[in-house]
Structure formats: structure tokens, C-alpha cells
Amino acid sequence: MRAGAIIVAAGRGLRLGGPVPKQYQAIAGEAVLARTIRAALACPELSSVTVAIHPDFAEHYRRAVAAIDDARLSLPVHGGAERADTVRLALESLEDAAPEVVLIHDAARPFASPGLWSALVAATSGGAGAIAAEPVVDALWRQDGECADVPVPRAGLWRAQTPQAFPFAPLLAAHRAAAASDAPPALDDAEVFRRAGGIVRLVPGEPDNFKITTAADLARAGRMVAARETEMDIRIGHGFDVHRFCDGDHVTLCGVQIPHTRGLLGHSDADVGLHALADAIYGALAEGDIGTHFPPSDPKWKGAPSHIFLSHAAERVRARGGRITNVDVTLLAERPKIGPHAAEMRATVGRLLRIGADRVGIKATTMERMGFVGREEGMAAIATATVILGAAGEA
Known part of the structure; x- marks a missing residue:
């Protein structure tokens, strides 16, 4: 099955502070985005990887991928004003290639394993979508100001991750329809796909497949890489x-x-x-x-x-x-x-x-x-x- 990947790196991502977005900051000397791309390229089902970037950070992107020599890494595309716009533009860049399946992934999740990518591709059989997710095991409370208000039952709740995988043509059609509608913005690509009538399967995610959002997350990623290197x-x-x-x-x-x-x-x-x-x-x-x-x-x-x-x-x-x-x-x-x-x-x-x-x-x-x-x-x-x-x- 021919599959393509879209890695969304278009946002400015400045929550870590400083002028460099989180996806271009380094973990053990290598940019977060570069590690994410390498993880995607390790999936044998992928025939291409496309990265959607913010045009202001083209030079950051060039430096981040300079050491990656793989013909499956396509030229980057420029993202849009919102994440949904970015995904739609990236999908349209793949229209001529028309892969059977496309996977959408956050640039700031560098630890998704090749096995997870492959499992998601396999789960799209029969035209379904599939998302990586983990069941919620912690107690949930609804907030009221600074206090806990009421507990929320966690049975049947899952925390979504990326990658998320979908048949290519239906996802592109769903994003185009969403862009032309007055409906509230979807939470993610899975919701876009479901609104268009698709079904989405849950594939067990991975604890290490966390999204780097804060300085604490970046430090955690550094500790993970360092620990693995010492255990080599x-x-x-x-x-x-x-x-x-x-x-x-x-x-x-x-x-x-x-x-x-x-x-x-x-x-x-x-x-x-x-x-x-x-x-x-x-x-x-x-x-x-x-x-x-x-x-x-x-x-x-x-x-x-x-x-x-x-x-x-x-x-x-x-x-x-x-x-x-x-x-x-x-x-x-x-x-x-x-x-x-x-x-x-x-x-x-x-x-x-x-x-x-x-x-x-x-x-x-x-x-x-x-x-x-x-x-x-x-x-x-x-x-x-x-x-x-x-x-x-x-x-």
C-alpha cells in the first residue's frame, strides 16, 4: 500500500520562549523536526514525506534537514493561517501523486516508532481512518475557577496522538468541504473525516509519543535520548x-x-x-x-x-x-x-x-x-x- 506522510510544522510554535520555534530546537544536537522526519522515513510503507512549514522559517527548515538524504523527503510546502488550512494545502500538493493513504503527524512528536506508523497504515483497510490514542487512566475533573468542580467519567475516553491515517482522496475531499462550510473548526483531522461520514479506528498509541510543547517537555525528550544512548x-x-x-x-x-x-x-x-x-x-x-x-x-x-x-x-x-x-x-x-x-x-x-x-x-x-x-x-x-x-x- 502506497502511503504518504504530512508533517505539520507550519506553526510558529514559540511556547518554549525565544525566537526559535519548538520544532527547530535541538535534542542532543539534532532538531526536533529532523528526528520526527527520520522516524517517519523508518516506516517502510511510506513512499513520500512532505513537511508543511511557515514561510518565515524556511532557513530553519533547510538547516534542520540538511543531513537527511532520502529521496522520499519532498520539497516543503507553505502552510496556511490555521492548522486545517495547512493540512489541506499539503494534501493538495500530493494530489498528482495520489497515495492510497496519507498520515498526518505533528512535527513536535519525534518518538513515534516505525511500528506505530505501520499499524496505522494497516488500520485504514476498508476505507477507514485510524488515529493513535491511549485510554485515559487518570481521574478527570471539570474546573471551576481554581477549584475542582465535578468529576468526569473516564470510561471510554482516549487521549489522541498523531500520526493519524486516512484514505487520501476522501480526506482531501473532507478538508475541501470543511473549508467551504460555516461549521465550527474541527478539533483534528479525525473530526474532519468523521464529519464527512468516515469511520475512525483507534490504534493503541505509545507513552513515549508525547508532544513537545513546553520547556519541560524538551528537557524530558533530552533525558530520554541521553538515557537511551547510555544504554547502547x-x-x-x-x-x-x-x-x-x-x-x-x-x-x-x-x-x-x-x-x-x-x-x-x-x-x-x-x-x-x-x-x-x-x-x-x-x-x-x-x-x-x-x-x-x-x-x-x-x-x-x-x-x-x-x-x-x-x-x-x-x-x-x-x-x-x-x-x-x-x-x-x-x-x-x-x-x-x-x-x-x-x-x-x-x-x-x-x-x-x-x-x-x-x-x-x-x-x-x-x-x-x-x-x-x-x-x-x-x-x-x-x-x-x-x-x-x-x-x-x-x-
């Missing part, structure tokens, strides 16, 4: 693979099919890059190699696409409460030329691993006509993966 169990794995050439008209490298005068021989699709990378991840986990998990003696893996192996390795990281922070692959070949395909390879590997393309290195070198690679008898690949395990890996 950092692992580095290395992988190496080699395949000989055979008859064929293409090779598959890092998930991308490239026309060539030869093919690569292997039990699976012989993607030497993904094989080396999967072994690097398994190595970081001390969990063997591809052959350990997918024995070549098993005929069901004959001709299998190598993305299966890499996705399994990534799932093993997540199963141990970890995350992959970056990977690097060097392809050894005289031909074909890798440079024209490197960007697509980085994007493909990033999607498979649920990390941004700015965390994927793909490069190539020849062997100066030496050895089996130099004689064009085959290709090889060397890969490195950095993995963080434990509580810190879930950030």
Missing part, C-alpha cells in the same frame, strides 16, 4: 559474498535489476550485495549467516529473491529490541557500472531495512584487472552493518 549495546558486523558469472542478460545487485551481458550463478537470485549485507547483520547479532537461516540444501529457496534474507535479518534485529543505524556495501566488479544505479540501490535497501537512505552507503570498485573479479569471472561484495540492541535500539 552497539554491535558491528561484517559480511562477504562472491558469485561467479553465468549465462544471462542481467544481474541483481542490492535489490536492483541491471542489464548485463552475463548473469550471476547462485542458489537464490545471487544478489551478492544483499547477501553480504544480510551476513553483516546476522554477524552483528552473532546469529550465523544466511545459510544458517536459509539452508541452500532446502529446495524452497531455489531462485528466491534475496530481499527475503535481508528482511529476515532486519526482523531479527527488531525481535531483539534493536535497530539498524547504518549499513555500508562495497561492490567489487569490473562491469557493470554501479554509479548510475547507486541511488536506487540505496533507496531499495533503506526500504527493506526501514531506515533512511541517508544511512545506506553503496559504492563500487574494480580490481584493476587482477584476480577473478579483474578477469570478470565473477563479482564480490563486502558489507558492514551497525546495530544497536536493547532499550536504546527502540528509539
Whole structure:
């Protein structure tokens, strides 16, 4: 399912004090907005991320995202006078792309996990909307001046978070209808969608997915990041693979099919890059190699696409409460030329691993006509993966 994300950063957001809006202030040296964007890009279902900004803070935005190198991050759009206007303008910027699903997220919620994003996309099946939310567990009181007046029953009450996910075309139509009506402003996009006749599902939110609004919130976010960094169990794995050439008209490298005068021989699709990378991840986990998990003696893996192996390795990281922070692959070949395909390879590997393309290195070198690679008898690949395990890996 093709999904797009809209991150709303258009407000001035000056509640923290000073001239810099909260979404551009730093947590451990990185802007809140940058962390929010990275969290969105870690969701494999997202084909694009669009940020709606206030035009006065274009330079703040440019600096915040300068280190993010991912083709899915689109050019920003300018927001409107109200939040609803901002969302509508951002939706209209996606009209030509027309994703099946769109997720709306606050710029100042940098800790939504990839799993939450994915759960919301899945919950839009059948044309429903879906919001992240947590049930209210505290006692509720209605205020009378400075005093508690009457208690409010909390049964069935939920605290809404973002992201909120919706089928794209109905949400755009609902926002256009809302803009043309005299109805009171909606509380959020879920109310806009429901007023237009849609249904909205509740998806369990996350305690850490709080919105940074005050200086105390920013300090809490800093403590969370610092605590996770001190708990880091950092692992580095290395992988190496080699395949000989055979008859064929293409090779598959890092998930991308490239026309060539030869093919690569292997039990699976012989993607030497993904094989080396999967072994690097398994190595970081001390969990063997591809052959350990997918024995070549098993005929069901004959001709299998190598993305299966890499996705399994990534799932093993997540199963141990970890995350992959970056990977690097060097392809050894005289031909074909890798440079024209490197960007697509980085994007493909990033999607498979649920990390941004700015965390994927793909490069190539020849062997100066030496050895089996130099004689064009085959290709090889060397890969490195950095993995963080434990509580810190879930950030």
C-alpha cells in the first residue's frame, strides 16, 4: 500500500520562549523536526514525506534537514493561517501523486516508532481512518475557577496522538468541504473525516509519543535520548559474498535489476550485495549467516529473491529490541557500472531495512584487472552493518 506522510510544522510554535520555534530546537544536537522526519522515513510503507512549514522559517527548515538524504523527503510546502488550512494545502500538493493513504503527524512528536506508523497504515483497510490514542487512566475533573468542580467519567475516553491515517482522496475531499462550510473548526483531522461520514479506528498509541510543547517537555525528550544512548549495546558486523558469472542478460545487485551481458550463478537470485549485507547483520547479532537461516540444501529457496534474507535479518534485529543505524556495501566488479544505479540501490535497501537512505552507503570498485573479479569471472561484495540492541535500539 502506497502511503504518504504530512508533517505539520507550519506553526510558529514559540511556547518554549525565544525566537526559535519548538520544532527547530535541538535534542542532543539534532532538531526536533529532523528526528520526527527520520522516524517517519523508518516506516517502510511510506513512499513520500512532505513537511508543511511557515514561510518565515524556511532557513530553519533547510538547516534542520540538511543531513537527511532520502529521496522520499519532498520539497516543503507553505502552510496556511490555521492548522486545517495547512493540512489541506499539503494534501493538495500530493494530489498528482495520489497515495492510497496519507498520515498526518505533528512535527513536535519525534518518538513515534516505525511500528506505530505501520499499524496505522494497516488500520485504514476498508476505507477507514485510524488515529493513535491511549485510554485515559487518570481521574478527570471539570474546573471551576481554581477549584475542582465535578468529576468526569473516564470510561471510554482516549487521549489522541498523531500520526493519524486516512484514505487520501476522501480526506482531501473532507478538508475541501470543511473549508467551504460555516461549521465550527474541527478539533483534528479525525473530526474532519468523521464529519464527512468516515469511520475512525483507534490504534493503541505509545507513552513515549508525547508532544513537545513546553520547556519541560524538551528537557524530558533530552533525558530520554541521553538515557537511551547510555544504554547502547552497539554491535558491528561484517559480511562477504562472491558469485561467479553465468549465462544471462542481467544481474541483481542490492535489490536492483541491471542489464548485463552475463548473469550471476547462485542458489537464490545471487544478489551478492544483499547477501553480504544480510551476513553483516546476522554477524552483528552473532546469529550465523544466511545459510544458517536459509539452508541452500532446502529446495524452497531455489531462485528466491534475496530481499527475503535481508528482511529476515532486519526482523531479527527488531525481535531483539534493536535497530539498524547504518549499513555500508562495497561492490567489487569490473562491469557493470554501479554509479548510475547507486541511488536506487540505496533507496531499495533503506526500504527493506526501514531506515533512511541517508544511512545506506553503496559504492563500487574494480580490481584493476587482477584476480577473478579483474578477469570478470565473477563479482564480490563486502558489507558492514551497525546495530544497536536493547532499550536504546527502540528509539
